[in-house]
Amino acid sequence: MANSVEHAPSVPTLSSTRAVERALDLLAEVCAQGSIALSDCARRAEIPTSTALRLLRTLENSDFVTRDADGLFGAGPRLLQLGAAALGRNHLSKIAQPCLERVVLATGESAYLAVRGPGDTALYLAVVEGTHAIRHTSWVGRTVPLRASAVGAALRGDVGDLGYVALRSAVEPDVTSIAAPIRRPDGVAGAVSLVGPTYRISDETMRHYGAMLHDEAAGLSAHFEALSSTGRGVTRA
Numbered sequence: 001m002a003n004s005v006e007h008a009p010s011v012p013t014l015s016s017t018r019a020v021e022r023a024l025d026l027l028a029e030v031c032a033q034g035s036i037a038l039s040d041c042a043r044r045a046e047i048p049t050s051t052a053l054r055l056l057r058t059l060e061n062s063d064f065v066t067r068d069a070d071g072l073f074g075a076g077p078r079l080l081q082l083g084a085a086a087l088g089r090n091h092l093s094k095i096a097q098p099c100l101e102r103v104v105l106a107t108g109e110s111a112y113l114a115v116r117g118p119g120d121t122a123l124y125l126a127v128v129e130g131t132h133a134i135r136h137t138s139w140v141g142r143t144v145p146l147r148a149s150a151v152g153a154a155l156r157g158d159v160g161d162l163g164y165v166a167l168r169s170a171v172e173p174d175v176t177s178i179a180a181p182i183r184r185p186d187g188v189a190g191a192v193s194l195v196g197p198t199y200r201i202s203d204e205t206m207r208h209y210g211a212m213l214h215d216e217a218a219g220l221s222a223h224f225e226a227l228s229s230t231g232r233g234v235t236r237a
Helices: 014-033 038-045 049-061 077-089 091-107 150-155 203-229
Strands: 065-067 073-075 110-116 121-128 143-145 165-168 175-184 187-197
Touching: 014 038, 014 049, 014 073, 038 049, 049 065, 073 077, 091 110, 091 121, 091 187, 091 203, 110 150, 121 150, 143 150, 150 165, 150 175, 150 187, 165 203, 175 203, 187 203
Parallel strands: none
Antiparallel strands: 065 073, 110 121, 110 187, 121 143, 165 175, 175 187
16 A cells, blocks of 8 residues: 655745735735835835735735725725724724714814834824814824824823923924823723814913813723723723
């Protein structure tokens, strides 16, 4: 009888693993920029343009990215579906929604929920847009540096005695951002923030909005404390 030969399961090669990593890097740049040219996407991801084009075409064929008439790449329907499903299941997004709505109702400015993103970044997870004609429009899915933004300082817990941090023109010129951390027993779960044009937010208004965000964030923090004290564990974002 012929000897049977047992084949070892195939293991992804280094090159195929690297291709996946590069495709994910490109996808991250598409998501971060909203709409981006091939050359810019390749440069940001530090990938040769020819390789970036091949990978982006593969992602396009799978509906993870789309390409418009100008050749710019954007998020595709499959990516949007995955993002919507993830947000729908995110516990922090659900409990923060009423908080964001109250902030907008009281101030008319756009209110955000953010969590730590990849690397040293803050990721905007949810928004309720403001009611003014001139307002900050949705940055959901975008990231900003942790070390150069109000929301980043809040996510680091670096807010001082006031319980919030406010910065003018830190990420965008003539824009003021105010943020407060949502704490949990083992650290910071996320941050609530308000973003609006600087001309509409005086120093006095900033202090008022900051105190409001601190109170709203404290209410969300109490939710995590209650989960811990009842033995249900701490729900992570």
